[in-house]
Amino acid sequence: MNGTLAGAPGPRGSIDLRYVLVVGGAALGMLAVAAWRVSAMPMLRRRMRVGAIVAGLLPVLLALSSPRDPLWVSLLTLEVVLGAPLLAAGAAIRFAAPGPDRRVRAAIAIIALLALLGPWFTLTWGLASVQLGIAPVRLAHLSPLRHANEEEVEIRSPDGTLLRGTYSPGRRGAGGVVVLHGISDGRTRMAGWSAALQERGYHALRIDWRAHGRSEGAVTTFADRERYDLEAAFDWLASRDGVDRTKMSVLATSMGAGIALSSTARLAPRGLRSVVAFAPPSDYGEIVGRRLAPLGPFGSVARGIVGVVARGLGHTSPLELSPARTLEEAPPVPVLLFHGDADRTIPVSQSQALAEHVPTVELHVLPGVGHDEIPAVVLDDDALRRRVLRFLRRPRILRDRTPEPPDDGEDAE
Incomplete structure (x- = not known):
């Protein structure tokens, strides 16, 4: 397909x-x-x-x-x-x-x-x-997991890059969820979430990002070109027969979650009504600064080199990528956010600052959970998984220990 x-x-x-x-x-x-x-x-x-x-x-x-x-x-x-x-x-x-x-x-x-x-x-x-x-790393993801009721699909990004993914058809008239993995990974990591969503009636599409898994490409840009990959996948899923394009969501982890947050402004008019994000990078400039910190006084020179190299390669410098700023300026889209306090890749402080400044973000900090395992931890925890499914069904932000309405179901509307 x-x-x-x-x-x-x-x-x-x-x-x-x-x-x-x-x-x-x-x-x-x-x-x-x-x-x-x-x-x-x-x-x-x-x-x-x-x-x-x-x-x-x-x-x-x-x-x-x-x-x-x-x-x-x-x-x-x-x-x-x-x-x-x-x-x-x-x-x-x-x-x-x-x-x-x-x-x-x-x-x-x-x-x-x-x-x-x-x-x-x-x-x-x-x-x-x-x-x-x-x-x-992509060599380990050339044979992605596919269940019997799923389909392999190909989607063309605007710059011609061919993306490959797996489509899990849901109940007719239900909404769709685009499911996204992080950097140096593949769609198989999110196969459990696709199965859980399909079981509840949702149409789910998980893709390999460009330069990952079986998709084309040799270079990643973290969010610059990948935003268009997400839009292509989003429009593809929304156009499927039986999908309610007014009830579209994105569920993503790590880099994929950062791209989802960066894309809310462009996707909201096309039917995006909620985002579930696991450990997203919300400020790449801070992350790059942490990675270059060992250089000491040469750090400022190194930051300049990063910017020059990025522009020379034809994409936005990671120092300028700020999903948090993009989300603040975008139309209000409810975001359910999970982050582990043992995350050594993306500090939990980024998500805490995001939840503090953006009123449409609900944050759950998970004690003792690191970066890579967070999608599986939330999926395997009954209470957290139910919170995700109810949020997708009827997006609303719960703050200050507001009790969740008891009549919310978990199946797709």
């Missing part, structure tokens, strides 16, 4: 191709320097020099020929990440070559290398976050 989001406003061009062009340009620059150095080494045979140049060109050419292939793009990323320090080390060794002022030159070379460690670490962390760290 295929789906296309026709005529929707979205990004132009492939983020994967943009990534390959930018990173490939860096690789070609490094290759040119390396080729110049190798040509000055008469001890190497001509065949060896040619072979080295061809080996360096191969990842660039393969990635350009197939920019959405994670294998070729990963090889290109590795060439840049590993090649940069090797070139720098080689230049430092040549600069400190034997001579009358060798000790001074060696000291200068060491200081230069140490100064380059911060930018190199930031660049490596950035490329690993958007591409290199995700590619190996």
